[in-house]
Amino acid sequence: MNLRLLLTSVVILLFASSTYAGAGYCAHGNNKRAAKTTVASPAEDYYDVKHLRFNINLTDTSVYVSGNVITNAVVTASSMSVYTFELDSSFTIDSAFVNGAMLPVTAVGWVRTMTLPTALIAGTAFNTQVYYHGLPPGGTGGFFNGITHSVSSGGTHMVFTISDPYVAKNWWPCKQSIQDKIDSVDMFVTVPAHVRDGSNGVLLSIDSVSTPGSWTFHWQTHYPIDYYLISVAVAKYREYRSYWHFSASTDSVLIQNFFIDTPTFNPAYKANFDSIGLFIDYFSSLYGRYPFWREKYGVCYTSLPGGMEHQTMTTIGVPNTYIIAHELCHQWWGDNVTYQDWRDVWLSEGFATFSEAVFLDHFWSPAAAKAHRQGLLYSALGDACGRVLVTDTSNSDSLFHQQTVYNKAQAVIRMLQYIAPSDSVFFSVLKTYQQNYALGHATTANFKALAEAAYGVPLDTFFNQWIYGRGYPIYKVSWNQSGSTVYVKLIQTRSCPSYTNHFSTPVEIQLHSLSVDTFIKVYNSLDTQIYMFDWAPTMTNAYLNQNVWTILKINGAITHDTKLSVGMLDQKEFKVYPNPTQNHWELQDTNEGLALSLSDITGRILWEGKSAQGTTQIPGAKLPSGNYVLRITGGSEESNLKLVHW
Ligand SMILES: [Zn+2]
Incomplete structure (x- = not known):
């Protein structure tokens, strides 16, 4: 997911000459809803969802939903006497069935329960079917509503779903557990004949006969998928298909994009999205083959002020290439490997944000990547006691807190690259993580263990400081040169002193002369530490962290202290x-x-x-x-x- 203000430091269009006016900020603070740390009822964990079959009716002008959803599941509790699911209280349930038998449904808020005539024992396969209709509390802005209706500035109506993190219940009867991936989904969506819809997986068929004035799109995916990654977008779309052939392979992936079919849809935007094949190829080289290549990758363009990484079909509202890259990289980070616990959402957002500068470095320039990293770090430093691990997972604002879960986390990953034995070892850890936990879940501890195995050193201090801990080091810096010996003195204090006594951290020092610069990686392990280097050029200044490798703030100006030396007195x-x-x-x-x-x-x-x-x-x-x-x-x-x- 990406909902932040777009950074102005980066030129935003890669393949187009025109510029984009800039996207608005998702005012998600105004849309807070009650949320939770896990399923709303423990009874949802009595079963494991295997397959979903949606048969729903949508339009482009209202968030009204009607239809039914069939759930195929297997009992995991020793004995299951109730079937419990979530569906917003604004919906009316017309009828509901378990194994073909119609049963009454009781409700406590949005938690719905059907009492079974006979308890089902562990391992029993069963199916349910819920017919429902209603006008849920949809929004107009995009995030945190479940389902949204909006009208573009060009007058195009659109309806699209964003279930992240806990609002799938606002458009379908569901089990909202990130730990239960659904093995496969059939999505039948009937829409008026003047619009189309995009969804997950493969578009198997379009039925324009059965319902006069409407047509039914049948999408199907066989890749395991989390509830919050299932989506539908409905608008007056034009479909653009192409195939990207992977480098050094005879395999290819379908790229299937849906753009608003009006003259006002900027062709420059389309050009950016048409470049997705290149991006897929590049990130496949870093993280392993695009995980869902046997089905497709695509985007549905909407009015969303950002993007949302729905599996195989991102919903997006900005044409910026690094945002396109961010959402694409979520297909690895978040979709292929999903965090086991919402506290670990940095394993998704941190890596997607990290990938933005990786993208800029490769497709734009090192200078663009550096400017981007500086902007992200500047944002992260604004939260003096920020922590990457989420404390309050019931709150959308803390789950998707830009300064920590996105911006500090990407800087931590960057630092993990800095302390790696080599770049190839660092990227091998990322690739191994993607392979080992493919189509499943992982935790911070899983990732840490892989990094430790590859680096050959314990990373407890690193993770305690940067993932579990709060704040960052602040440095007062002075330097001196005596002959060909340079002295640099670092005095470390902390932004959040009550949480961390000292940050043991690498720091990059830059020695600057009029003719040459040298970059040196040092380890800061003491609050006051003096470093000395043999360096003959006449030094004019020292700098810290110019390549944005680590998380730190500089306190005041860097000073030339002519009395600074080691051991002289x-x-x-x-x-x-x-x-x-x-x-x-x-x-x-x-x-x-x-x-x-x-x-x-x-x-x-x-x-x-x-x-x-x-x-x-x-x-x-x-x-x-x-x-x-x-x-x-x-x-x-x-x-x-x-x-x-x-
Ligand atoms: Zn994201």
């Missing part, structure tokens, strides 16, 4: 012998109990210990030759000594 107070050394060092004349830490010039801590009374050995026998920093802390006092190994 301190060494008179603490004696180190021998220095340089080929073996270990001895720190002499110390008091007992001073905290010692030895790090390399990138800030990676190699050894930590406490001083003894008199003399303390600093181990160095196995270290490669080079410069090191020994940090000595006692009370509020701190000294940094330059040690040399040769």
Whole structure:
């Protein structure tokens, strides 16, 4: 799903010369509805939905729905004496059947229950059929209504469904559990003959005979699908079909787009959507073959102020290529592998948002990608105590909180790429995740385990800081140059100090001269840390995070501190012998109990210990030759000594 304000920092059309006026923001804060953390009734988990057969009537001028839905399911509880489903209370149920027997339906709010004459035992297959009609509380804006009617500026009426996160009940009798993927769906939609409809899967047939003045579209999917990814869009559409042939393969995928069939539909928009095949090919190379290629990919163009990643058929209202890419990437992130729990929705939105800059980097330019990442990071930093993991899953605003679930999460993924042994290892983790959990569900812990296995290191600290934790580091930065030695000092504080004591994090430092720049990855593991580099060019400034690899904020201006150095004065107070050394060092004349830490010039801590009374050995026998920093802390006092190994 994408409902944010479009960033103005990025030029928005890839293949068209005209510009787009910009989309509005979905005022979802005004449309909050009661929501929940899981199914509305535990009785919905008594069964596993296998197949749905919709037979519904829709128009393009009203959200009125009538028809019936057949559910084929299998009992999973040891014994099931009731059949419970959700359907908004605005609907009238005309009749309802279980295994062909008509039964009464009782309601508590939108939770509907049928008491079975005989309890069904675990493993029993059964079917239900619910006939219903009504005018649900549809909206006009798009998100969080279930079903929407709107009229475009050109006067085109349209009706489309958006069930995310808990409003499928506003247009069909359903079980709203993300953990129960439906194995297959037949969608029969009857609409007036002047409009068409788009939906999931393959368009098998169009029946223009059975109902005079109307026609019935039969869509079918055999890929497992979550309830919130089932959709229908109805408008005066023109259909555009093409096939994209995958690189280095004889396979192809159908691309089936539905655009408003009026002269006002901008051909430049169509050109952007016509490029989807290229995008599918590129993301298939990164994440694995487009998951639903045997059926199709397509978009239904609507007035939606953003996009929604309905499986194999995105509903979209903006023509921006990076939004098109965002929704396309959801077909992997969210649709193919769905989060097991709504708290983990970053596994969908974070990766789709991350993919936007990946897209811009490849199809536009590194500069466009960088500007995009900077915009997203700037937004994320606006939430001082923001957390990626969702705390309140009953609330649409927190489930789809742009600054955290989208923008901070994509920055965390970017950082995970930065700490990877290589880009190929990073993308192999993404591909493996897609393969291992294909057409199913996964959790944050599942993803973390794959990354740890591939990286060969534990990532507890990383995930605790960035997914489960809150806030981010803030740096005061100063630098100095003495001959060919550069010193950079970082002082870290936190945006949300009550939650995180210290962020152990990589940081990219840029050394700048008039003729050359150097980018260095260092590890910041201390609140105050001095780094030194051998760098001969005459330095004019230092910068942090220019390539937007990590999450951080810079406190004030970066200063040139001509007094900044390592060990120049301190060494008179603490004696180190021998220095340089080929073996270990001895720190002499110390008091007992001073905290010692030895790090390399990138800030990676190699050894930590406490001083003894008199003399303390600093181990160095196995270290490669080079410069090191020994940090000595006692009370509020701190000294940094330059040690040399040769
Ligand atoms: Zn999204």
